[in-house]
Amino acid sequence: MRKTEALEKLTDRDKKHLWHPLTQHKVSPDMLGIARAEGALIFDEDGKDYVDGIASWYTCMYGHCNPYILKKVSEQMQRLDQVVFSGFTHEPAVKLSEELIKILPENQEKLFFSDNGSTATEVGIKMALQYHHNQGEKRNVLLAFEEGFHGDTFGAMSVSGLSVYNGPFADFFIEVERIPVPTETNIHQILTFLERRLEHNNIAGFIYEPLVQGAAAMKMHDVDGLDKILGLLKEHGILLIADEVMTGFGKTGKYFASDYLDTQPDIMCLSKALTAGLVPMGLTTCTQEVYMAFYSDDVAKGLFHGHTYTANPLACAAALAALELLQTEEIQTGIQNTIQWHQKFDEEIKHHPKVASTRQLGVIYALDLNIKMERYGNLRNQLFKHFMDQGVFLRPLGETIYILAPFITTKEQMERIYGAIKSALELV
Known part of the structure; x- marks a missing residue:
């Protein structure tokens, strides 16, 4: 690697050659550099950690870099x-x-x-x-x-x-x-x-x-x-x-x-x-x-x-x-714990004046805001930025905020996700 490349951030080096999925690069030019991941957390190149609230598009359900x-x-x-x-x-x-x-x-x-x-x-x-x-x-x-x-x-x-x-x-x-x-x-x-x-x-x-x-x-x-x-x-x-x-x-x-x-x-x-x-x-x-x-x-x-x-x-x-x-007891317990946490969170949030509706099945939880927004519009992007600032990786789909975190997510990490959603409701 050339010395100048080593000094540049991934975000800047990325722009030279890469074309990302589901991205209009003219309006969304910056990609966050991720350096490593472990369990339910991903870490950017500056060392900040984020709870992966969507298991990186529903894939890493047993946690990132699962040792087994x-x-x-x-x-x-x-x-x-x-x-x-x-x-x-x-x-x-x-x-x-x-x-x-x-x-x-x-x-x-x-x-x-x-x-x-x-x-x-x-x-x-x-x-x-x-x-x-x-x-x-x-x-x-x-x-x-x-x-x-x-x-x-x-x-x-x-x-x-x-x-x-x-x-x-x-x-x-x-x-x-x-x-x-x-x-x-x-x-x-x-x-x-x-x-x-x-x-x-x-x-x-x-x-x-x-x-x-x-x-x-x-x-x-x-x-x-x-x-x-x-x-x-x-x-x-x-x-x-x-x-x-x-x-x-x-x-x-x-x-x-x-x-x-x-x-x-x-x-x-x-x-x-x-x-x-x-x-x-x-x-x-x-x-x-x-x-x-x-x-x-x-x-x-x-x-x-x-x-x-x-x-x-x-x-x-x-x-x-x-x-x-x-099929292990540990993962099945994690699934049941998440279901219970979601149900408790739903009782807290479903009557909020900013929430139009909620739904849940298994570890999948979603809520709709009572405001219409474009799937990749400015308000949606503001929500995404808010979550990342809170150390939580969620990708709103228009006015829908959803959670589909790894089965091994801890209660404290899930509370971090819930807290980020609660604070987001004050922004819209």
Whole structure:
């Protein structure tokens, strides 16, 4: 490193070459330099610590640099780092399949690896479309919820309903129709619409974030209503694709949000907390029935989708360690503690005159301010700065403030988050 580079701050060096996600650099030019992380804390290059109130986009649920996960990945790194997964297999991938199947919904049988959440949903979409194609049935439409978000690759964008992310590309999408999320007041109307719509018999699959729509500002919907929708669609041979990239691995209080439902998905999409935030990996799981639609003497009926780092042994080792931790008494106690802390905080805050509504499921907590603001507007940015000044990393989604902290967050750290939110209410 040149001497001048060593003296410059990361924030300044960053501006020379880097282009950041979800960023308009002309209005938000400065990136905070993060030097290290440990547990529920991240530390900037000046040594200031911040409670990671969103587990770095819901990934580091067992804490940053978890020593057990680091140990397991380090051991794997010295045996096998990377190998092509087409034509080869290895112990970490096989072991992960065996262990994950034990906690997945009981109808899940097969695992297909990819690189991240977007590719996991991309694979799920392709499975649904090709499933019907392989059986000689033309079903070219996908069904999705309004305001859903499923990733940034083209298939994933197609089924996502947030134009702030996808607007420039809409003319290039696959065909998707949307329905509102179910509530007690609209479920009858949704079912009536679907019964008429299903007469056309051209819907291949329904992709949905079960119970919580993350990017839609942690919007939560009705369990019974979703079950009724899933049951009706399954009766008509429509594949159910549960996008549990955000909700999976304990965040809702159960291993998967699908565990709250009677009707189980045909396909599941997993990532984020899968590898505890250490390395990227995605997984798409499916039933034996879905798999058998691709099992043929005809090579063309195979699922011809692949990534260079498919089932990377290091990522599999991280996922195995994370899965082991998830099932420990310590982590399950942490989840239950967080739920109780959220519920107590909710009782304190929900009647505040600046709070329009609150909601909570598992370790996910969200409140809406009674003022409308742009998702990336000035007021939202002022809130973000306030939280960082308080030593708390939260990313408001417009007027929605949400918490999704690591399972190992202490009560004192969580109180720091709550305190920052309470003081923010005096700013708006």
